[in-house]
Amino acid sequence: MFERFSHEARLVVVSAQEQARERAGDSIRSEHLLAAMVLGRPNPAAVVLKSLGVDGAVVDAEIGRLRPDGSPPPDAEALATLGIDLDEVRRQVEEAFGLGALERTRAARGRAPRGHIPFDRGAKKVLELALREALRLKHNFIGTEHILLGMLHSETGAAQQILASHGVGLDATRVIVDELVRGQQAG
Amino acid sequence: MTDATKVAAAASSRDPAVGLAAVASLRVLLESLEELQVTNARAQGWSWQQIAEVLRVSRQAVHKKYRRFGF
Numbered sequence: 001m002f003e004r005f006s007h008e009a010r011l012v013v014v015s016a017q018e019q020a021r022e023r024a025g026d027s028i029r030s031e032h033l034l035a036a037m038v039l040g041r042p043n044p045a046a047v048v049l050k051s052l053g054v055d056g057a058v059v060d061a062e063i064g065r066l067r068p069d070g071s072p073p074p075d076a077e078a079l080a081t082l083g084i085d086l087d088e089v090r091r092q093v094e095e096a097f098g099l100g101a102l103e104r105t106r107a108a109r110g111r112a113p114r115g116h117i118p119f120d121r122g123a124k125k126v127l128e129l130a131l132r133e134a135l136r137l138k139h140n141f142i143g144t145e146h147i148l149l150g151m152l153h154s155e156t157g158a159a160q161q162i163l164a165s166h167g168v169g170l171d172a173t174r175v176i177v178d179e180l181v182r183g184q185q186a187g
Numbered sequence: 188m189t190d191a192t193k194v195a196a197a198a199s200s201r202d203p204a205v206g207l208a209a210v211a212s213l214r215v216l217l218e219s220l221e222e223l224q225v226t227n228a229r230a231q232g233w234s235w236q237q238i239a240e241v242l243r244v245s246r247q248a249v250h251k252k253y254r255r256f257g258f
Binding site for chain 2: 084106
């Protein structure tokens with residue numbers, strides 16, 4: 001399915017694997033595609049995102065708040081419903097094992113995977129939807145801008161949530177992308 | 188228990204979203220605590236057998252889980 005991908009789009013797919021590895025992910029997820037987009041080589045999607053106020057630093061910070069498997073860290077509020085005071089647990093642990101001990105464990109950080117890292121369902125969906133977005137806009141290639149649009153569908157995972165929380169939605173971005181591509185073709 | 192904890196515990200109810208999220212968070216916390224304790228035990232010279240007995244799991248289970256830590 002990659003034959004119609006632009007050079008930049010291929011680079012994003014490849015460096016998403018690096019992003020997953022660096023972030024100790026056991027699969028390549030939508031947020032890794034997003035990180036590859038804004039932290040790698042310049043590309044149209046990064047330009048669109050920058051114009052919407054989302055850059056590498058923003059995405060890096062947002063992903064840092066996710067756990068390596070894409071789920072949130074132990075949630076003090078959730079534990080409080082069981083009568084467990086996470087701050088108190090942390091205090092006791094740090095008394096015995098030093099400052100930050102609880103966060104330093106591999107269980108808390110996730111372990112760095114080796115070898116091939118597969119795409120998870122959400123990331124696969126992003127790439128499928130990228131193709132569909134390109135067809136819909138009658139573009140004859142799949143670029144990073146189409147991957148971005150694929151990412152903005154709700155069923156694809158954390159990237160969509162991160163972007164939505166920064167006010168980036170599908171319909172408005174579609175208009176921007178279409179204008180961008182038509183501008184390139186006209187110029 | 189702090190006041191906040193009491194309030195939250197009272198609110199735990201039978202809502203699956205609340206209950207399941209609590210279990211998920213507890214699991215992450217449990218794994219971190221176990222890792223700290225096993226690391227500490229090994230650093231103090233405990234054998235896998237000793238650790239397994241206190242954790243009430245098999246020696247193989249604890250060894251398999253933590254041998255990649257390199258101790």
